[in-house]
Amino acid sequence: MMLVLEARGLTKVYGGRGKVATRALNNLSLQVHKGEFLGIMGPSGSGKTTLLNLLATIDRPTSGSVAIEGTDVSQLQGEKLALFRRRRLGFVFQDYNLLDSLTIGENIALPLVLDRVPVRVIKERLRLLAGTVPVTGPGVVVTLAETPEAVTAKNRVADEDIWRVVNELYTAGAEAIAVGGVRLTSVSGIRNVGERILVNETMIASPVEIHAIGDPAVLDASLKLRGGVIDLLARWGIKVTVVKSDSLTLPPLKTSPSFMYAKPVESSGS
DSSP states (O other): OOEEEEEEEEEEEEOOTTSOOEEEEEEEEEEEETTOOOOOOOOTTSSHHHHHHHHTTSSOOSEEEEEETTEEGGGOOHHHHHHHHHHHOOOOOSSOOOOTTSOHHHHHHHHHHHTTOOHHHHHHHHHHHHTOSOEEEEEEEEEEEEOHHHHHTTOOOOHHHHHHHHHHHHHTTOSEEEETTEEOOTTOOEEEETTEEEETTEEEOSSEEEEEESOHHHHHHHHTSTTSHHHHHHHTTEEEEEEEEEEEEEOOOSSOOOOSSOOOOOOTTO
16 A cells, blocks of 8 residues: 655654753654544643644654655755645644635635646636536545334434535545535535435435545545444444445536625735
8 A cells, every 4th residue: 555654753852952852752653554544642742733743844853754655855945845845735724824814715726826827727726616617536426325224213314414424525635525416515504304405405315425526545444434424324224335436527506605794805905
């Protein structure tokens, strides 16, 4: 299996030179292969944030190295490091870390602007995020259906079951998702209406198909984690099947969302 991330002998010491030295990490090594999910657990002050900052190249180790897909990022400097971080890495901060002077769209587009991506391409990618154009790519088809025992117990596929799967897929890097043939966006709604489910403005019924575009192996693995969403739904009599696909096509939104109250913040100086 492809080695995606490798840390060797990571040590980080803060302070020194007359100040009290604090050893946040001491000779830590780890490997992450493609399709794997790794959770870092520990009490406050144990070095979790320090480790993530080192792996994401936000900070540098006192000693040791970090390699990402074969590139020793510990040796990258200046513009080369910035370019690698911008094009190859993603990092979800504890705080949102947006630039207040830019709109949400401008924040999203900023890395593309810095990479001198043509305006036409930037607008196209923003439309992809907004769900206003059809998209195609590899991914998975997830089906939720009640077992006979669940039907007898009057347990049916519910809105919260769908949200659990959708949230897991987004966390695993899904770039576009449709539920029952309805494209999801940041303002989509999924809720129970009697024995049926309303997705945006469309009524669907069990069995529910969820199409997600992304890395098929990663999406599949995320749903099949031990004790994860599939195991949880099985306790309630909901059977989840996952089929990987080399090519899926998701429809655009039927109607673009309208905003009566939310307005973009004008950039300073505009």
